[in-house]
Amino acid sequence: MDSVLGGIIGQLHGGSGLWRTFLEICDLGPRFSGTPSEAAAADYLERHLREAGLPHVRRWEFGYTGWRCARCGLSHPGAPPGWAFRAMPLVYSAATPPGGMELEVADLGRGTAEDFRRAGDSVRGRAVIVDAEYSFSVNSLHRRRKFLPAVERGAAAFLLANSRPGRFPVTGSTTPPGSPIPAIGLSREDGTLLRRLGGRVRLDVQVETAPARAANLIASLPGRGGGRKIILCAHYDGHNCGESALDNATGCAVALELARALSAHRGIFANDLEVHFYTAEEWGLQGSRAYVNALSEEEIPGIALNLNLDVVAGSSKFTFLCNGFPDLADWVRGALADEPSHCEVSEWVANNSDHANYVARGVPAVRILAGLDENGSDCGFHLSPADTSDKVGRMDLTAGAGAAARVLLKALQSEKPLARTRTREEAGRLMLHYGFTPPPAD
Ligand SMILES: [Zn+2]
Known part of the structure; x- marks a missing residue:
């Protein structure tokens, strides 16, 4: 060697x-x-x-659209007493109106192109829920290949349910510099419950965006x-x-x-x-x-x-x-x-x-x-x-x-x-x- x-x-x-x-x-x-x-x-x-x-060590600065989520809440009137939903915003999620909004849930299963084709116009104005998948598999569908069709078909919100048990939500990003709809990650258990209950879910997402700067670090030898x-x-x-x-x-x-x-x-x-x-x-x-x-x-x-x-x-x-x-x-x-x-x-x-x-x-x-x-x-x-x-x-x-x-x-x-x-x-x-x-x- x-x-x-x-x-x-x-x-x-x-x-x-x-x-x-x-x-x-x-x-x-x-x-x-x-x-x-x-x-x-x-x-x-x-x-x-x-x-x-x-x-040689230096900072390489650049500008981007900063984003911060002040509140991300989800509730359903049919949830068992004491059930606490644990929702996380996906990066660049849009806000709901102040005070939140109620939306009908549309379960798109895995969220494949075929799932969206079959659902057709029923997605419009609803909160679409799809499965998150293992990120590192050649057979997995990336989150963005579910998010973008949801937006294209007029969904009013995007809900991503973790595939792993454990009551912890999944997250990820939507699309820079901003999603046109609220986008939220959920735990597998929360997703399963929402799908079973159906009906209307309440979302309250409050975000702020502002021009921001960040720095890459570069060192050379x-x-x-x-x-x-x-x-x-x-x-x-x-x-x-x-x-x-x-x-x-x-x-x-x-x-x-x-x-x-x-x-x-x-x-x-x-x-x-x-x-x-x-x-x-x-x-x-x-x-x-x-x-x-x-x-x-x-x-x-x-x-x-x-x-x-x-x-x-x-x-x-x-x-x-x-x-x-x-x-x-x-x-x-x-x-x-x-x-x-x-x-x-x-x-x-x-x-x-x-x-x-x-x-x-x-x-x-x-x-x-x-x-x-x-x-x-x-x-x-x-x-x-x-x-x-x-x-x-x-x-x-x-x-x-x-x-x-x-x-x-x-x-x-x-x-x-x-x-x-x-x-x-x-x-x-x-x-x-x-x-x-x-x-x-x-
Ligand atoms: Zn990474």
Whole structure:
């Protein structure tokens, strides 16, 4: 094994740094954009990048539409005495009129295109309720593929019921910069009760929006000079509940520890490393989109790889998603040849995390994800108040970090491009769906 990699793997297994960093990020709170917890996470990451000795650390600010929910209530007159609904707004939900509104419930089941077609005009003016699904399955329908048809068909509200038992609601985002209708996540138990009772539900959602600013963090570690750029990234924001531990204290902790481990190796690799921490990812990938959209056409071919860490524990199986770049998938398979942990390489396109903005510009991009197609895994607790540190196994996090280190080092050492940069037209064909989908046939 390469001596640098050997040193990093030894550090990951022998020390407590990665685990301590993970817990410290969890302890900052869930890091919802626009809250003091998000600001504390930016300060924490910036401080630790500087302390690690990375020579260039900066904040990259951008503007976005801020949103805050002051009240999110749901009730039904037929609920058993003492039943407390626990509703969470989806990001960018619209408000109800002050004092709330009453709506007839329309149960659309799973919420497939066929479910909506069958329901036809009956959706209009009603509160549509659909199932949330395991986020990381190739057979799952992404929330947005249910939300958008509900809006198109004139629904007056969107209710998303968790698929996991436990009386905790699911959350997620609607669509930036705002949903035209109130959109609420519910627990599985609340959803089941509402569906059984039918009739009219009362919603009271009060929100505020205002122009806001946020900051991505960028640290760089130059190589020998004349090489390309490898961008390792993780989003540091989370939802407004739990600890956002799986999603994405795991990715942040791994990215920060790899940056720390590599900081002593300035000027030795063929390529330059940049470590990016994005925010407003949970708000429709806005932090990374602002950054990537600001890159010039000349800068794009100089980026050999975007390696995105998002939910890198919660299972002992890791998937390297290569987003419709078969040449990149071949390269990753080679890079992982000696990897001891359970890694799979997939060519499927996954456009629900920050790497999607790189894919849209044709940049070879990989997302490392734990738990793909493991519907029962703890990864399914993300986007909920149950996304807490007990769902993350220390051994899994260490294994994920080791696999990421292996691919990152191979990329930093490569004197050749890892894969071909795609044209905008080629990239556009890859970006048709949310979730995980096979690349389109040429
Ligand atoms: Zn995430």
